[in-house]
Amino acid sequence: MTRKPALAVVGATGAAGSELLQILTRHEDVWGGIRLIASPRSAGRVLSVRGEECAVLALDEDALAGVDLALFLTPGEVSARWAPVAVSRGAVVVDSSDAFRLDPDVPLVVPELNPHAARLRPRGIVASPHDTTLTLLPAVGALHAAFGLRELVLSSYQAASGAGRAAVAALREQLALVAGTELGTATGDVRRAVGEGRLGPLPAPLALNVVPWTGAVRSDGWSSEELGLREETRKVLGLPALKVAATCVRVPVLTAHSLTVHARFEDEVTVAKAHEVLATSPGVVLYDEPALGDFPTPADVVGTDPTWAGRVRRAPDDPCALELFLCADNLRQGTALNSARIAELIAAEFPR
Template identity: 65%
Template structure:
């Protein structure tokens, strides 16, 4: 009998890392050793979150056992079969190739390799085959906003051929910053505005109440919508908007797909929502679209607005699938559909997709 493979979880102490440890406890147990690693936090961030600071050895629970969290190092990557990277771009850019050189298959959730033609970008429900060819020993997992919409869009594309996509993503706080920064900043802001019943009624009053406590956001998020996330991209787009376009094109193998994406941040802890307008090459019968969405793996159709049945981020947080509702004809155009998707940005949007990739890789090792 072959021994079970060794898994390394790099970035075990962040927001995605803690979701990953829960998942590893509850998913099919395909792993032998599970080794937890964490990179030192960049200076300036709260040391309470730094599992590797001097004198601060720390453990975390996985599969019902307390495991020590080791500092990320070349030695700590020896003998690893699959390495899940749940760390910021710059940490992944440095360490993922090292892990691959040591013989591990790396599954990386950062943006560091998503545009690399020698690194497949994989969503198992949509393009599982792409994970089989990995010249650098690395497989990339898409960003949380792409992952919220791609399984539903991909299943419709497979039958009707996607022609054009216009999306507005309402991103949750936990998708921003390192570790728990985004969620904590939102909660701190909500505490600052709580009980002030006049707030939200005069220009800038929320901005003054929140003051410097914007956390990783470019302004106050409590009682607000921020039409900017990520860093400046080309031609006025944000990096998050470029990612939705570029990642959707790569995953669907449609390099010239017309995509218009707007990403805004909303005061939701976890759970991205995406408003989708999609046009296809062929006519889309509504009943067939419902049927496809109701039967696609990874998608739950929840669509009866008159009965109050539509997905919301606060209802789907903590669940695995992408939830789809509000499916309807658009513009009286038989080729166009509008719909609304919600998915947990830490689960399908990060940890779950990476774990699905890792499990599919293990099956072929």
């Protein structure tokens, strides 16, 4: 007898969870029941998925019973505690947090690049990379297949929504406060006007500003997100010795992350060949006619599925290196879509 797998979305009320519900509604329906789960704060809230109204359950053991596949879009500490519970109740877990990404017994999967890895899951858990890593990987993975990647030097321009709903609320409040004022013209005036009370989870004011810090403090001046970008890229591409140096920066954009990339390869590169690779790679759109004003920006790519690539140039001093600019919707391409695609890969393992 065949049956469609039962799905639970844990974190259904969050920024990434809301995006996931839209994707489940839009994609081919491979699911039996869909259960929506969040914290006890949201229990009883009604959300729509696949055109049906569905009441949110509070996360507990009962809510996870009878689920074949559980998609976790929750803070790392919630995933760390509850994903193993879901597995013990018989579910396969796809987790979007940082709780398991670098666990050697948990595959880190980007379906365009390493779909086979999702089948080997000794802990019953598959992890999805950080949104900034996902902005990078479809394009850089394709260029690696063509030219052999040796080194990456990266700078990110990360949107507020990458830090969750509270960061979006803080940025909106700050933007309303500075609109129509002379703020931003004298040392510290934005910081004084915003005050500690309106920073939300951000370490500094974001309106009229850029903040060269995302994530938690790690040794030698690095942030957790900078080191995560390095280690996750190595893991997905299967290049444990790849040189990666990243600087992660938060910018006053609501949704869609961007990256500047300096990528050095084994072989000589040409812009024409790189264009050909990027234009034909799944999950990537090449948009690179600067003379016509055609390059990706967050405002233009928000709400779309792919990573957009533009500003492709050969490095002036190195025939083996490329400079490029990448841009993708962090909630959609960078979180929910990748999780949904991993879940669909696993759903295909169920007998039909």
